[in-house]
Amino acid sequence: HFRKASEMTHRMEELIGDRRFVEDERSLIKTPYDVQANNQEHDSPTSTHQIGSVQHGSPCFVYTLAFFSALGGFLFGYDTGVVSGAMLLLKREMNLSSLWQELLVSITVGAAAVSSLAGGYLNGLYGRRICILLASFIFSAGGIILSVAHNKEVLLCGRLTVGLGIGIASMTVPVYIAEVSPSELRGQLVTINTLFITGGQFVASVVDGVFSYLPHDGWRYMLGLSVVPAALQFLGFLFLPESPRWLLQKGDTQNARLVLSRIRGGVNVDEEYERIRSSIEEEKIDAGEGPVLWRILTFAPTRRALIVGCGLQMFQQLSGINTVMYYSATILQMSGVQDDQMAIWLAAATAFTNFLFTLVGVWLVDRVGRRKLTLGSILGTAVSLMVLAAGFLLSAQASPPVTFHPNDPSLHNSTCITYGLCESCMLNPDCGFCYGKNGTVVIESSCMPVDAASTEAAAAGRCSNGTQESLGVFWAYNYCPTSYSWIVLLGLILYLAFFAPGMGPMPWTVNSEIYPLWARSTGNACSAGVNWICNVLVSLTFLHLAQCLTYYGAFFLYSSLALLGFVFVVGCLPETKGLRLEEIEPLFGRQLCSCGAGGSQSVHYIRVNGGNYRSDEDVTDDE
């Protein structure tokens, strides 16, 4: 290896006449082909091209691989999205208390947090393919349990099972896609996984809408339908190959070369194969001793990558995406949609908007790059959250007063009748606002306890049959009638337009590429774990937060967190567009929080004497 390296060094010196491309003898040797490849990648991000002796053939097979893997993303989106509609039917049929409803929703996310962490270990040991097979098997089992459940305990068991599948899929799929993709398509293909997540959420809301017309057992179809994509993925992966990078790391060189050439359409893969192999050799020196997490934390470049990866995932969730999605039906109700069935369909429209703008992200990621896309997205997200908050603030200030306190003795113990404003009445989940209208002016309003069976009606009085427009009686649960609702609606649309192309997919995409192979499974497991933990945290605290800070306070808080995220991204996220996976680790060799600006393609990093990476321009000949 050493002799070959020296010969190549000499040849390169002859060819290019300087030492700019010559790195220390253990590291990758950049040939003029690499430079040409980089230039070509920038010129035409998706074209089929020829680099010296290396041809990149048709990416058809890679698209097939990405499709079958991204079914994992679809199931992630479907299973997290379908539950809200299913719950409307379930709570009636199984007589679920609010504690049970919360349990059934959050056990899935909690299980995903645990299994994403465990997925790192499984990935390293058994490979990406086995983990994807395992996840789709678990998804199928979970779907079957849910569709045949006859009591709430079995339901809980089913929801826990699908959560386990979601966690493993969420950390494995982006890694697998990144490892099989050619660098010029990698961003786009990994982002397709998030497109499938939001697609799954959209399909779930449509399925919810359709089966909500089926009062008995509709939920069985909603929850059970996930078996179809899960089985499809399982069958597909029986025939699809393992990641060549993982195979090489495990020393299975023959299969690694075979798979690589199959994925690249049978073209000459010598150069790519050699590059991966030499980078694995080199990593053995970096990797050191002890448990992987310890090695990641004690080696500066991987520690920095982990901070960036976990930080991005944390800020994705802290900018409140799942609250906004969950809350969209209410936001839309505030804008004047009274009918519940209509609200379900409008929530589907929100999910579709999220999906549509993720598609914009797929188109942009390899064109403008990860850094610019994330920066624009998080800044826009922060501003839209402010618009949302301002809408809620204005609505709260114009909140109609309670003018009528019913004298029904059965209500005397209820706190609802003590409120003086719609705003405070609406913030208590046990109460709703019952009112009449004179034109657009609210008249004869009262705050009433909610019916035990459904939030669509009051427990007593004029609104005990819900809204009856013909009688001029309106029931508002979770919102107040307001003339500022258009601002809230505008905020919602802006939020999705900014969040979905960048902050939605980029944390997953960036995490799939920033770790060296030895640290990739564990790094992704940790960052996916952070995503799920923050997801639980935000969803469980939202209602309490809204009660303490009111809605506008909560959204202002999310907006400030998004601004903090912007500062983090400015300082810490380097550009990885067009770089090969093996070329990304050096970007983290620089000091954290100055690497962002150093994301330029023209800087070459050199690991000096087996230690830290430095820009080639800073390294002296002696070093």
Ligand SMILES: O[C@H]1[C@H](O)[C@@H](O)[C@H](O)[C@@H](O)[C@H]1O
């Ligand atoms: O990237 C995804 C996507 O943005 C989803 O819409 C959201 O529900 C998930 O939490 C997130 O991880």
